[in-house]
Amino acid sequence: MSAFQGTSNYIASNELQLAVNAAITLERPLLIKGEPGTGKTMLAEELAASLGVELIPWHIKSTTKAQQGLYEYDAVSRLRDSQLGDEKVNDIGNYIIKGKLWHAFTSDHRPVLLIDEIDKADIEFPNDLLLELDKMEFFVYETQEKIVAKQRPIIIITSNNEKELPDAFLRRCFFHYIRFPEKAEMQAIVDVHFPKIKQKLLDEALALFFDLRDVPGLKKKPSTSELIDWLKLLLAEDISPEVLHETRQKKVIPPLHGALLKNEQDVHLFEKLAFMHRGQR
Numbered sequence: 363m364s365a366f367q368g369t370s371n372y373i374a375s376n377e378l379q380l381a382v383n384a385a386i387t388l389e390r391p392l393l394i395k396g397e398p399g400t401g402k403t404m405l406a407e408e409l410a411a412s413l414g415v416e417l418i419p420w421h422i423k424s425t426t427k428a429q430q431g432l433y434e435y436d437a438v439s440r441l442r443d444s445q446l447g448d449e450k451v452n453d454i455g456n457y458i459i460k461g462k463l464w465h466a467f468t469s470d471h472r473p474v475l476l477i478d479e480i481d482k483a484d485i486e487f488p489n490d491l492l493l494e495l496d497k498m499e500f501f502v503y504e505t506q507e508k509i510v511a512k513q514r515p516i517i518i519i520t521s522n523n524e525k526e527l528p529d530a531f532l533r534r535c536f537f538h539y540i541r542f543p544e545k546a547e548m549q550a551i552v553d554v555h556f557p558k559i560k561q562k563l564l565d566e567a568l569a570l571f572f573d574l575r576d577v578p579g580l581k582k583k584p585s586t587s588e589l590i591d592w593l594k595l596l597l598a599e600d601i602s603p604e605v606l607h608e609t610r611q612k613k614v615i616p617p618l619h620g621a622l623l624k625n626e627q628d629v630h631l632f633e634k635l636a637f638m639h640r641g642q643r
Contacts, residue, residue: 364413372401372408373551381538382409388536391477391495391517396540398522399585406476406518416473418515420462422483428490431461431477432500432509454504463494467511475515481524488531495534543586545572555590559597566606567593570616574623579631584622592621612636 366382368374374382382405385392394402410417420431436457444451466475480488494500498511519535521527543551545568552564571592575583584592595618596606609616614636615629616622623629 366409366412369408369412371411371554372404373547373554374405375540375543375547378405378538378540381536385536386516389514391519391535393519393521393527393532393535393537394540395521395523395537397542397583397585399587400540400542401586402520402540403476403478406474406478406520409516409518410474413474413516415471415516416469417476418462418466418469418473419476419478421478422480422487424482424484426483426487428483428487429461431463431491432494433461433464433502434459435504458502458504463491463500464509466515466517467498467509469512469515472513473515475517477517477519479522480519481521481527485525485528489528492530492534542575548586548589551586552590552593556593556597559593560603562603563596563601563606564593566603566610567596570606570610571622573610574616574632577632577635581627581631582624584624588622588624592616592618595621 365379366374366386367379381394382392394405396402406419407417435454436459440451440454440457450456462475462477466473495517498514499508501508548568549564552559552568556564567589571584571589574580599618601617605617615632619629619632623632
């Protein structure tokens with residue numbers, strides 16, 4: 363299997379490339395943390411694409427239970443079918459709903475399994491998966507069968523740091539924190555999305571974007587994905603570099619700021635700082 367080096371759609375830092383390839387070599391889950399919008403989920407998608415393998419995404423919600431990743435027994439459907447006299451009730455296997463881990467374990471080719479936003483689930487969720495991720499097998503009590511992985515899937519686990527993960531779980535993972543891109547790296551990311559953008563416009567936009575991220579007290583700093591949205595709007599509306607430059611000089615709220623600032627507290631904070639700046643002039 364060739365080493366991951368990023369793709370034409372995904373700029374991966376050297377540190378991230380090393381982390382991905384180390385996790386694959388060690389056959390351990392890769393736990394990725396970082397600000398929302400730094401490409402954690404996209405990493406799994408692009409890794410699967412670059413390797414030419416199946417991506418099995420498991421998007422975690424607050425109500426998700428670990429058992430759902432293995433399988434679920436649909437007792438309600440079986441009861442209904444028995445009342446209707448359906449013959450398939452005689453085979454309990456007809457009511458076993460395979461989970462994402464089951465699909466990953468039984469895939470003919472080594473897939474990429476994405477466990478996305480694991481920190482959204484109950485605190486016990488990671489611990490409830492420890493044995494299965496270690497042993498790469500689980501038991502289906504209803505059918506008395508053991509499901510054993512044909513090969514270890516490449517497992518990418520993402521977290522937005524909403525809650526701490528258990529130490530026992532962390533010990534079994536290779537960890538990487540995606541730091542926020544610096545200006546040069548961000549330019550490379552933007553070039554992927556907007557290869558024909560004028561450099562002067564991009565320079566002004568990036569300067570304004572990073573200034574905005576540095577505003578003290580901001581509740582939610584704008585992310586990479588929000589920068590991409592904002593640039594798309596700037597191009598669509600044909601906003602000039604001069605307008606952005608003047609915005610920076612006067613420290614007023616940026617044009618089309620709804621792509622960057624996502625709550626009223628941050629908009630009010632920026633307006634207040636702009637007002638204070640005008641009062642100091």
